[in-house]
Amino acid sequence: MLIWINSPKAPSREFLFLDRDGILNEDRPDFITCREDYRFYPDALEALRWLKNRSIQVILVSNQSGLNRAVITWENFWDTHHYMLQQVRAHGGDILAAFYCPHRPDEHCRCRKPSPEMILKASRIYRIPLRSTFMIGDRSTDMQAAANAGCRAVFLDRSSVVPLEGDSVPGIGNGLMRYSTLREAVVRMWGWKKA
Ligand SMILES: [Mg+2]
Ligand SMILES: [Zn+2]
Numbered sequence: 001m002l003i004w005i006n007s008p009k010a011p012s013r014e015f016l017f018l019d020r021d022g023i024l025n026e027d028r029p030d031f032i033t034c035r036e037d038y039r040f041y042p043d044a045l046e047a048l049r050w051l052k053n054r055s056i057q058v059i060l061v062s063n064q065s066g067l068n069r070a071v072i073t074w075e076n077f078w079d080t081h082h083y084m085l086q087q088v089r090a091h092g093g094d095i096l097a098a099f100y101c102p103h104r105p106d107e108h109c110r111c112r113k114p115s116p117e118m119i120l121k122a123s124r125i126y127r128i129p130l131r132s133t134f135m136i137g138d139r140s141t142d143m144q145a146a147a148n149a150g151c152r153a154v155f156l157d158r159s160s161v162v163p164l165e166g167d168s169v170p171g172i173g174n175g176l177m178r179y180s181t182l183r184e185a186v187v188r189m190w191g192w193k194k195a
Pocket of ligand 1: 019
């Protein structure tokens, strides 16, 4: 598990877990290999600013198997991470921490989603109340990771989501909330949480 921490102390007690690819930026079947591949969704940058203005701490939880598949170099991976961060901050948002799993599925690691390990690790570092915290993702593995960690799942259904073999979305209609932009998801989610 790769852990990037901006600050070990959270400025507020409100947290939100986000998947990265397909949520903040366009996903692609051949992996995000470098900063040139990293294309933000404009509404995601707005959503991060909206969250920052409300002191809601954003934590990324992302599978990046391209690393151990040797499709993404470590240098380009961290360069992409820092490019992402720089752009988020330039647009008024921020990210508190990022947890990445670099493993391939056949390595059977402990951290790859749908394992809850990355979420649980974050919750131990920041003492996050999981039952009242949301995880927004675009794949069934995100929904399962959230459920396995005991937090609430929100499904983001962007039309550009790259279908993966065997990646259906079970649970839609079973109380999962479903939105088409991150901006809409965070605004509605927060209204719902505060209600
Ligand atoms: Mg994704
Ligand atoms: Zn892993």
